[in-house]
Amino acid sequence: MNDGATGTDAYEAxxxxxxxxxxELPSRLQQVAEFVLDHPTDVAFGTVAEVxxxxxxxxSAIVRFARAVGFNGFTEMQQVFRSRLVAGVxxxxxxxxxxxxxxxGARLGRRPRAVLDGFLADAHSALxxxxxxxxxRDLDAAIALLAPARDIYLLGLGGSYPVVAHLAYVLRKLGRxxxxxxxxxxxxxxxxxxxxxxxxxxxxxxxSYYPDTVRxxxxxxARGVPTIAITDSLLSPIVAGARLVFEIxxxxxxxxxxxxxxxxxxQSLAIGLDLAxx
Amino acid sequence: MNDGATGTDAYEAxxxxxxxxxxELPSRLQQVAEFVLDHPTDVAFGTVAEVxxxxxxxxSAIVRFARAVGFNGFTEMQQVFRSRLVAGVxxxxxxxxxxxxxxxGARLGRRPRAVLDGFLADAHSALxxxxxxxxxRDLDAAIALLAPARDIYLLGLGGSYPVVAHLAYVLRKLGRxxxxxxxxxxxxxxxxxxxxxxxxxxxxxxxSYYPDTVRxxxxxxARGVPTIAITDSLLSPIVAGARLVFEIxxxxxxxxxxxxxxxxxxQSLAIGLDLAxx
DNA sequence: TCCAAAATAGAATGAACATTCCAATTTCTG
DNA sequence: CAGAAATTGGAATGTTCATTCTATTTTGGA
Numbered sequence: 127m128n129d130g131a132t133g134t135d136a137y138e139a140x141x142x143x144x145x146x147x148x149x150e151l152p153s154r155l156q157q158v159a160e161f162v163l164d165h166p167t168d169v170a171f172g173t174v175a176e177v178x179x180x181x182x183x184x185x186s187a188i189v190r191f192a193r194a195v196g197f198n199g200f201t202e203m204q205q206v207f208r209s210r211l212v213a214g215v216x217x218x219x220x221x222x223x224x225x226x227x228x229x230x231g232a233r234l235g236r237r238p239r240a241v242l243d244g245f246l247a248d249a250h251s252a253l254x255x256x257x258x259x260x261x262x263r264d265l266d267a268a269i270a271l272l273a274p275a276r277d278i279y280l281l282g283l284g285g286s287y288p289v290v291a292h293l294a295y296v297l298r299k300l301g302r303x304x305x306x307x308x309x310x311x312x313x314x315x316x317x318x319x320x321x322x323x324x325x326x327x328x329x330x331x332x333x334s335y336y337p338d339t340v341r342x343x344x345x346x347x348a349r350g351v352p353t354i355a356i357t358d359s360l361l362s363p364i365v366a367g368a369r370l371v372f373e374i375x376x377x378x379x380x381x382x383x384x385x386x387x388x389x390x391x392x393q394s395l396a397i398g399l400d401l402a403x404x
Numbered sequence: 405m406n407d408g409a410t411g412t413d414a415y416e417a418x419x420x421x422x423x424x425x426x427x428e429l430p431s432r433l434q435q436v437a438e439f440v441l442d443h444p445t446d447v448a449f450g451t452v453a454e455v456x457x458x459x460x461x462x463x464s465a466i467v468r469f470a471r472a473v474g475f476n477g478f479t480e481m482q483q484v485f486r487s488r489l490v491a492g493v494x495x496x497x498x499x500x501x502x503x504x505x506x507x508x509g510a511r512l513g514r515r516p517r518a519v520l521d522g523f524l525a526d527a528h529s530a531l532x533x534x535x536x537x538x539x540x541r542d543l544d545a546a547i548a549l550l551a552p553a554r555d556i557y558l559l560g561l562g563g564s565y566p567v568v569a570h571l572a573y574v575l576r577k578l579g580r581x582x583x584x585x586x587x588x589x590x591x592x593x594x595x596x597x598x599x600x601x602x603x604x605x606x607x608x609x610x611x612s613y614y615p616d617t618v619r620x621x622x623x624x625x626a627r628g629v630p631t632i633a634i635t636d637s638l639l640s641p642i643v644a645g646a647r648l649v650f651e652i653x654x655x656x657x658x659x660x661x662x663x664x665x666x667x668x669x670x671q672s673l674a675i676g677l678d679l680a681x682x
Numbered sequence: 683t684c685c686a687a688a689a690t691a692g693a694a695t696g697a698a699c700a701t702t703c704c705a706a707t708t709t710c711t712g
Numbered sequence: 713c714a715g716a717a718a719t720t721g722g723a724a725t726g727t728t729c730a731t732t733c734t735a736t737t738t739t740g741g742a
Binding site: 430431432433461462463464465468 | 688
């Protein structure tokens with residue numbers, strides 16, 4: 127079963143279907159069709175009464191229209207119009223949809239291919255929402271913060287560790303002095319002991335926040351180390367005190383996470399920093 | 405910080421206000437605040453009952469929260485969340501994609517935003533080609549190879565290290581026994597010493613292939629350890645002897661690499677393995 | 683430990699809603 | 713120009729919803 131037809135696709139498909147059938151509809155329903163095509167957002171948010179009044183028809187005409195184009199009622203049609211808005215912004219809803227899609231595929235037999243497709247869909251939407259949520263201003267500010275730093279300290283444990291590991295790799299390749307706070311061979315606190323206001327810190331942490339990260343972060347902030355936080359919520363324990371916060375919301379939980387978005391962000395910071403310092 | 409307070413601005417202002425007041429709210433309202441910040445889309449579309457149920461509180465708590473942050477009721481607060489979605493509708497997905505591709509040419513441009521867009525475009529296309537190149541048969545075979553393994557050894561150094569680090573994290577979360585060959589505290593060879601035909605090995609390596617990987621890989625193969633290789637070319641030094649090879653071609657070079665595709669692949673292997681062994 | 687104040691859960695309430703139904707009207711058809 | 717069929721308007725219906733209210737629980741202070 128090729129599903130396609132979720133999110134924007136479903137909306138576009140419906141749009142085409144309405145346009146096609148427009149000619150053969152009774153006049154009042156044509157009127158509805160025109161309004162609906164011209165004001166999709168009103169349909170997404172409005173009630174039957176509102177849409178009817180704006181269209182200039184009776185509420186029942188709206189319901190009849192919805193049925194005429196293949197739905198069981200207005201509410202059902204409205205879902206399609208809402209899904210479009212979700213596809214545009216709204217990472218959470220979208221993420222949930224793709225997760226749903228994945229789960230559906232998995233239910234149909236747990237075939238690994240379906241699992242892969244699910245993660246690919248997640249990854250695509252994560253990248254998409256990253257693209258929308260990151261502003262040029264924040265990127266500039268981040269690079270300005272990192273540029274003068276003597277050493278760049280990286281803190282990310284548990285599921286976030288691969289992100290900082292990658293960042294460490296790239297920054298070192300680019301000739302930067304990096305301290306990766308991984309706690310190997312002793313306490314993290316000792317590794318971070320030399321950090322001062324002349325350095326910089328990049329913290330990466332997602333729910334559920336790794337205890338050592340939560341503990342060490344405020345210490346470094348208190349010592350005046352300029353800090354960039356990459357996390358999933360403004361309420362995360364690594365937000366207060368950070369000079370700059372990149373919020374990457376709606377990450378799936380625990381083992382289901384791919385870290386694709388944070389990786390891309392971090393990569394861009396490193397390369398952007400390198401380009402800026404020539 | 406005087407915003408015009410309409411559309412997205414109003415939303416951002418509200419978000420900040422909620423984050424600030426979070427600490428001083430009673431606990432149930434804090435709970436609501438967290439959900440609301442993390443799932444704005446659910447608030448935009450949902451009913452009080454839905455939001456309450458997803459948050460895990462009573463409907464009245466939602467209303468109390470809305471009043472606590474300065475509205476007359478839930479409905480009023482919801483308007484702000486809806487306004488954000490309306491503001492974000494304009495550019496269609498396809499338009500954004502093509503813009504992304506166009507900007508890719510500007511990769512050499514130094515503006516960090518262009519750099520990020522470039523990596524995002526790369527990531528998208530990497531995922532796309534991964535989706536095409538991986539066959540269901542290979543995935544099945546990989547999972548069949550991993551399923552009976554006692555311990556799963558992971559080998560990936562340099563730029564590939566984040567991939568295996570992530571894989572190790574996920575597999576351990578799922579209760580698998582994992583040995584991450586990272587060379588910490590001694591030689592990698594010693595870490596791998598216990599590997600036998602009853603175990604399994606996943607090697608990840610991309611050009612230019614890390615010397616230690618190239619050295620250790622044939623040893624393990626010679627000892628009969630069933631091996632899955634993830635690499636960028638069939639000519640790569642970790643292909644010969646591997647039971648199974650996932651080829652992910654066309655990776656950009658060295659520090660420019662994001663590892664997004666291998667990460668997704670590896671994630672799918674782990675989850676697919678877990679699902680298969682229920 | 684006890685008391686007062688705040689917070690909360692859950693039921694009650696009344697409004698708003700989508701949907702259904704039917705009589706009135708218009709549009710086809712022979 | 714009938715007569716039948718389709719379409720339409722508008723009221724009726726049953727449901728769902730946001731909101732309010734109150735009894736109970738929890739919290740904080742003396």
